[in-house]
Amino acid sequence: MLKKENVSLSVIRRLPRYHRFLADLMRSGITRISSKELSRRMGLTASQIRQDLNCFGGFGQQGYGYNVEQLHREIGVILGIDKQYPAIVVGAGNIGRAIALNFDFSQMGFEMIGIFDINPSIIGMPIRDLTVADVAGIEAFCQKHHPRIAVLTVSRSAAAEMAEKLIHLGVSGFWNFSHYDFSVKYPGVIVENVHLSDSLMTLCYMVKDLSEKGTSIEVLKD
Amino acid sequence: MLKKENVSLSVIRRLPRYHRFLADLMRSGITRISSKELSRRMGLTASQIRQDLNCFGGFGQQGYGYNVEQLHREIGVILGIDKQYPAIVVGAGNIGRAIALNFDFSQMGFEMIGIFDINPSIIGMPIRDLTVADVAGIEAFCQKHHPRIAVLTVSRSAAAEMAEKLIHLGVSGFWNFSHYDFSVKYPGVIVENVHLSDSLMTLCYMVKDLSEKGTSIEVLKD
DNA sequence: TAGATTGTTAATCGATTAACAATC
DNA sequence: TAGATTGTTAATCGATTAACAATC
Known part of the structure; x- marks a missing residue:
């Protein structure tokens, strides 16, 4: 099943997030999704999603997109969470x-x-x-x-x-x-x-950085 | 104090780790450290450490290195952990x-x-x-x-x-x-x-990957 | 001064994005 | 078939590493 010999850690770390979003889609009753629509929901580029998935194989279908339930299951297998x-x-x-x-x-x-x-x-x-x-x-x-x-x-x-x-x-x-x-x-x-x-210190930096740059929180809020 | 306008998140996320290692050094009674020695301890390159720190200013001294206690304090200020x-x-x-x-x-x-x-x-x-x-x-x-x-x-x-x-x-x-x-x-x-x-799923992938590649754990162990 | 090590510029590497032919 | 969307190659961008002049 593996296409690429060594998949980068950046890609691996995105897999659980894909898995999570796909589970959400399943709960919402959505059965198919395009890389474009998934990218919109996840705040990524469609290109990145397709590149990431193609490290492990072609799970989609041209003109159709990806089957949500199947892709969710495949990513689970890639991660190995079906093991014990x-x-x-x-x-x-x-x-x-x-x-x-x-x-x-x-x-x-x-x-x-x-x-x-x-x-x-x-x-x-x-x-x-x-x-x-x-x-x-x-x-x-x-x-x-x-x-x-x-x-x-x-x-x-x-x-x-x-x-x-x-x-x-x-x-x-x-x-x-x-x-x-x-x-x-x-x-x-x-x-x-x-x-x-x-992680908490990183959050502190970001809060401080926002304060110092004086970006109006009011503007960002709505 | 800020030299660079926008410091990348990759750099920010390394700051708490520097802070932690510097605290360790202080506990060990080490008062000065070169980027080379710190890189050895942290598993990074000396170049990266110097690049990272120089996003915020020159904290070192040529021919000497960095003052552990001072650098620890400076990174704390950069992170904003002195705030409440x-x-x-x-x-x-x-x-x-x-x-x-x-x-x-x-x-x-x-x-x-x-x-x-x-x-x-x-x-x-x-x-x-x-x-x-x-x-x-x-x-x-x-x-x-x-x-x-x-x-x-x-x-x-x-x-x-x-x-x-x-x-x-x-x-x-x-x-x-x-x-x-x-x-x-x-x-x-x-x-x-x-x-x-x-995070746990990522660990699962790595464990599975190690198993599949058949790398002898025995060899890696010692 | 000589040696060490920084700060910084240049080179390399890898990851992300864009483009498009393949194909469902 | 026509439209949509993938898989994949090429271009871009950013991050890491290497090199070295500056200087303590």
Whole structure:
């Protein structure tokens, strides 16, 4: 199915957004869409959409456009969210619990098979169909169940050691919420960093920038 | 202080990461750093670091490098995190609470002045020095306190109406955790989207891609 | 002064956009 | 068939990297 050998990360990062907008279209009962109309809704160019999709194959039909339901499904397959890679959550504090409670991992390619924490007052807490386990047992757990990815929500100080341990236990990917940046230290290990504070600082810059440029918010508002 | 009129978003998005690495250096007691050494630690090129910083001015010294503490402070000022823009959290579910509890907004340019929810069993709950208020009173609150940004963690279905309401109440920026993408609908309004599910799907792609290419994880591991 | 490293200009690379022939 | 819209090639644009003169 793959046409291009190496698809750029910029393209990959747009795929989930296409997937989301296509799901919206399905909900609205729209069954076909042109790259032009989709580009209008998403704030992109039609050219870019066609270029992006053609990295993976020709999913459209000349003169017709794309079948919404089919394209939605195909993008899901490209992303691999039809898989069920075993995953664990390490750190069951506020963020870890919120993630575990709010996300349906099974819809995003993963099966949540374990949650761990070091805090005795959190260990034993039920979260969905799992129970928070003592992180002391994580080594035995990994040797038995071989999780492919770990959601890392431990503190900055604990992250370095934990990442190293998990890599040696065979974990090949991390959804990293900790403030520790280990993508540089372990090249070859897949790390998807979620630095929420970076995102908030970027927002701060944009708010400040808008203020300083004195652009009338009133004008922009309507 | 600004040298360049319009700095690209790619550059802006790297600033918080520089800020974070510089804070690390300060903690390690390192007082000066060259672009070369910093690039090695961050996994970038020295050229890029110098280009990025020179969008805002010359912070270094030939033959010496950069003063860590000074550069850290300067980047903070560029980002505007020394400001205290009033902010509210709308939606105090798992994600909203986790965000409100974990983040020190004051260190990222914002002051948290209110938290709102629609659910009676959540209203009245204390979160840090605030209490979750009934979202019914959000209009009166905004007219009185004029929050600049809103952290939006309401459901997809509630997001559209809430965004519109807040925009008309003068909120000019959103930290958007909802699945509703309104950056296209309201151009001019600042929206920093945090689509955690997009991030997780991207990780899924990378894990799948690694599996399919059959690259030996063993080799990469050590 | 000599060595180091910046600030900045020029070259390269990659990503986005435009154009259009192919075709449903 | 005629109209529409894709898939794909070519042109443009922007971002990254390289090079080097300026200077601490």
